[in-house]
Amino acid sequence: MSILAHQRNGQGQPLVVMHGLFGSADNWRGLARRWSDDFSVWSLDLRNHGRSFHCEGMNYTAQAEDLLYWMDSEDLDKVSLLGHSMGGKLAMEFALRYPSRVEKLIVADIAPVGYEHTHSAIIQGLRTLKAKEPWHERREADHQLAEFVDDVQTRLFLLTNLVRTETGLCLRVAIEEIARDYQAIIDAPPAMAENRVFEGATLAIKGSRSDYVQDFMLPEFKRAFPQLQLQSLDAGHWLHAEQAEGFYQQVSQFMKLD
Structure with missing residues (x-):
């Protein structure tokens, strides 16, 4: 384990x-x-x-x-x-x-x-970031995420999940696993x-x-x-x-x- x-x-x-x-x-x-x-x-x-x-x-x-x-x-x-x-x-x-x-x-x-489902837009946005990684600049990822999440503070929080790797910025949160079992979370x-x-x-x-x-x-x-x-x-x-x-x-x- x-x-x-x-x-x-x-x-x-x-x-x-x-x-x-x-x-x-x-x-x-x-x-x-x-x-x-x-x-x-x-x-x-x-x-x-x-x-x-x-x-x-x-x-x-x-x-x-x-x-x-x-x-x-x-x-x-x-x-x-x-x-x-x-x-x-x-x-x-x-x-x-x-x-x-x-x-x-x-x-x-x-x-x-x-609780009710309230994270659909966030999940969709993070899935998009994952699909298009690696990112070379954080502001590019923020611009992409803004298409799904309006609030700047929320985006800043979510973007803490972008970490530097050998190829560029990649999402470390396991968004597909979270999305698949989101109901259990709420x-x-x-x-x-x-x-x-x-x-x-x-x-x-x-x-x-x-x-x-x-x-x-x-x-x-x-x-x-x-x-x-x-x-x-x-x-x-x-x-x-x-x-x-x-x-x-x-x-x-x-x-x-x-």
């Missing part, structure tokens, strides 16, 4: 950070360095993302097995998990399936429910249907200008995570980037609670 790639900063209580769809551990470098003053921060590249392996399947049960295997390989018995968006769903699935391996759970702007974590419960300390941080965590979702959230604390930041879905200081403080304070 292949092992997830990771970056490590600091010493102390382990905090494992998991990115969202089309993200990577690189997106968390700034926050990881700051948290490393107090904790041992492990930032993961999930399957089909970043420097990790490419394989079929994106369902959260399989991804939870990836995480379990990685923890065992690093001799980590119990960790606190922080996940944003897709990474948050994985964190919830893992906590529900392997509660004895989780100290605290932090979920950033996602709920344990199913579905609820499978452990929710099994009525599993995680009794440990749980913090959910939502963006006040995001619609990913809405009031009608909270009963389902609290059913599976009865110790849930809900906080918010004046931000959209990428709250950890838009309100980095506030996000840093909320996570740090929660991690330090007895």
Whole structure:
């Protein structure tokens, strides 16, 4: 079985950070360095993302097995998990399936429910980049992606997946594997249907200008995570980037609670 790639900063209580769809551990470098003053921060590249392996399947049960295997390989018995968006769903699935391996759970702007298809244009754009690689200049790739994605900040985020190779800039995210199993990504974590419960300390941080965590979702959230604390930041879905200081403080304070 292949092992997830990771970056490590600091010493102390382990905090494992998991990115969202089309993200990577690189997106968390700034926050990881700051948290490393107090904790041992492990930032993961999930399957089909970043420097990790490419394989079929994106369902959260399989991804939870990836995480379990990685923890065992690093001799980590119990960790606190922080996940944003897709990474948050994985964190919830893992906590529900392997509660004895989780100290605290932090979920950033996602709920344990199913969502609608919203990434069709992005997937189409990344498929086009993949088909036309290698790219010689990043601005050429950006011009191509702009035909599918209007928002400049979203394109800048997506283009972090273009990495330099011997032949030019190539897409490192496994877009075909992700597209093939996209439904599994937007579905609820499978452990929710099994009525599993995680009794440990749980913090959910939502963006006040995001619609990913809405009031009608909270009963389902609290059913599976009865110790849930809900906080918010004046931000959209990428709250950890838009309100980095506030996000840093909320996570740090929660991690330090007895």
